[in-house]
Amino acid sequence: MRKHPIRRTVYSVAVVVIAALAFVNAASAGGGATARTKLTLMAPASPGGGWDSFARENQQAMRANGVVNNVQVVNVPGAGGTIGLSQFVQMEGRNDMLMVTGGVMIGAIQLADSPETMEDIVPIARVSDDYAALVVPADSPYKTLEDFLTAWKKDPGGTSIAGGSLGSIDHLMTGLVAKKVGIDPEKVNYVAYSGGGEALTAMISGTTTAGMSGYNEVAPQIEAGNLRPLAISAPKPLPDIDVPTFKEQGVDASMANWRGVAAAPGITEEEKAEFVEIMSETRKTPEWQDALERNNWTDSFMTGDELDKFLDKEIRRTKSIVEDLGL
């Protein structure tokens, strides 16, 4: 090294220049960004889950149609999304970030007594829904919802129901149905599984009497004749799905696994309006319409006051179900 002082100087100058350029670039990229040029979507779940695919479908639709030039998805997994929420709350005033949220997060907030709540973020839009279905194995003696409910009422402890983790839509819906048909939700024998796949084998193998799971996850097994659907949690009959709702069968319970986006606290009214506009434009893209169909998601677009009212109701309802379940 010492033999080539010139080479060494040139080298260090080059390093300094490149580093300086990189810093300047990073600084300008950070400072001048608006939601239209560069948007970060935070999925508060690990890759592969529902929120993650929701974020990535949005990313795809936004990018392909130039709604936003550069969209990135960041995963912050953990505790039903509350880890992501607590990070997001600290990003005050960030006008280039949206977080994916939904019904599962409300349940998780209640369950974990999280210090951050939905009130700490700015809801932008509810975008799509899917629903939970009550299923039994194909060889189960219960042919209809009525058969199942009769058995359930007689022996709530011996009638086990498999589903997603505690506080999930599966769990909340199970509690809600129990309450509506006059079973003490605390007596429900709910067997929690951490993922849809695991819960699914428990249902097919007949480990539990029944299962409550996202309809999309059980649909192929229903089609193949391994599971029998008894009811679906949608409020109204769905045109593409040939399963009667709970309401149609006389149980006044419905619940959507809704997904949407929210912005960080402290953004201005104009910035909020811009986000709403971005989401409305994304919704109209052919890519997004295609994504809805492919994933069997129901369009439930909702913004503004309507959304705020919906959230208020959801939070109150979730609180009371979680209390009923004795958690």
Add this chain to the structure above:
Amino acid sequence: MESLNLLFDGFADALTPINLLWVVVGAVLGTAVGVLPGLGSAMAVALLLPVTFSLDPTAAFIMFAGVYFGGLFGDSTSGILLNTPGNSSAIASSIEGHKLAKDGRAAKALATAAIGAFIGGLLATTVVVFFAPVLAQMATLFGPAEYFALAAFAFLAISAVVSDSMIKGLAALGIGLALSVVGVDGPSGTSRFTLGLPQLFDGISIIVITVGLLALGEVISVASRIHRDPNHSQIRPSGRPWLRPSEFKKALPAWLRGAGFGLPFGVIPAGGSEVPTFLAYGTEKKLAQRNGDTDFGTTGSIKGLAAPEAASNATAGTAMGALLALGLPTSATAAIMLAAFQQYGLQPGPLLFERGADLVWPLLASMFIGLVVLLVLNLQFAALWAKLLLIPRHYLYASITVLAMLGVYAISSSTIDLWLLLGIGLLGFVMRRYAFPVAPVLIAVILGPLAETELRRALSVSEGDLGVLVSSPFTITLYIVLAAGLIFSAVQHLRRRKAEAQQQDRELVDA
């Protein structure tokens, strides 16, 4: 033989020059993320997903196949060279693999691992081609009672790793169990030992524990002695990456045994590849003890590396079969690949082979192609990778620290994880200093939660009736095998003691 014809049609679709390019790209990317600790193939597939939208389905599948298996070829590379497994599936391979590298046979160890991964993947993919529907049925035979029996069985089968010093082994097992109970308890929702920190609600990630104990623990331990043994400031990588015929002959049965352990596990959700890799490792160690092999735990055993490596890839192969035939994602990678398949109109599930035949056979063919490409790639690079060890220790270990920290931070961008990593690294150092085995900690972290949740699920479904645990032929068989094994080893132990006592007597008499 109909499957064979369909498979050949699949090859015809998949084998085009441009697809071969994609599989190489996928294999290189997969290997790269596999090598980095913490970054798994789930992340790689997620990142690649948008890129593949512009490709036709076959090209996309073939690239995914490269990434999927590439991650599994790569994770053992860093484990062997630096004792920093890239993923939990490579923990068992690292134990003997790193000893081989320390002994100067790094290139050879890498080649053994690559061939093992190839054999495991090849056998598993073949099984999937011919028996996918049977695999699907097997998965549904497993209820919580079966899982619990399996976990109990694995605990004892793996105890070979613990048995060097009973007390130290049990202490390490206890540490592992203590680490594994941290987090919100799934069945009841109670938080345990979370100190009120929401970041701990999901428990301590196995990656953090592995990287902390193995990589950081090693780094601190090396750093503490760097001036005391200056002669060993470098591992000398010598030797060629090729196995001699005699070595090949030695490793072959181990590869096959390992694959045998891995095959059934891929089908079981929640199984993961950790349990079969440790079972394979434990078996090889037991066999070595019986045959009087001394290279286990000293200079490193080729068999002890070959078996778990084959097991981990065999698991991955049949896991893909379960995903396709059942629509059940048994791992995070499988879950995201499920989403990817759906993008292309391939709906994994019981009806896949009837409805999606035009896509599923090229996919299976791509898995074979991916494996071959990865084998060639890894054998070529084995010698090159081994050169990594020529880097002077202080630079090398400093970069391991940086990589370990980066990898762990990349999982969930949480600073708590970094502090945990540091704490567990110190624990690893202390354990090394006082010669506690590290493997039992990892075994407890893997099997403990499995045994606990499944036992509680079984009892919750049966409303507390213990009879449910022995209510199926599978569980009864496992417990009988277990009991027989226990009696056998007890008798053996007593006999050996008697023999030793007699020998001592004789020596006394002679004296």
